[in-house]
Amino acid sequence: DAKTTQPNSMESNEEEPVHLPCNHSTISGTDYIHWYRQLPSQGPEYVIHGLTSNVNNRMASLAIAEDRKSSTLILHRATLRDAAVYYCIQNSYSGGGADGLTFGKGTHLIIQP
């Protein structure tokens, strides 16, 4: 079972920032936080991952709480193309590891024009 908890759905307006929360209260010191998203009828797409420090890339930012029990994926300026299911995954290897990723139900992000 997934070790993370996320809201089932969130709604935001186009061109506004979106903050997607995730709780991972059982995280251990070697667990990374990964975020993937799945657009309709597509495979999961890597978004970002981190261990302790906040991370930025061209797609998003990841803010990790100091106690590492929660994190927030930040989309700085949402577009309609960002409408997807967003998965927060806790895993012990930076790239996913040989043991694969455990997906939960994720957060269904709805973007209003």
Add this chain to the structure above:
Amino acid sequence: EPEVTQTPSHQVTQMGQEVILRCVPISNHLYFYWYRQILGQKVEFLVSFYNNEISEKSEIFDDQFSVERPDGSNFTLKIRSTKLEDSAMYFCASRGQSTFFGPGTRLTVL
């Protein structure tokens, strides 16, 4: 940008038939995976493959399933005798710094 590719995009088969789903992982990746997603449900891990052998498999990956890397570029998933409940999207993935997924094969078992 390198990507994982999968063929076919859609496979329809009769119950009890064998199917082979094909994947071409990203060329310099060393870990390969198969996942499945039944319509409306979660993405589920099936199997991971490294150094020409299975690293880990889930309880879904029973004796009906097998994986192979036949020629150094392709990575296949074989289902020997398909059941109705095998109908799903099957995603191949490969891992370098991050895990990248293919677009999936939709398997429909009639």
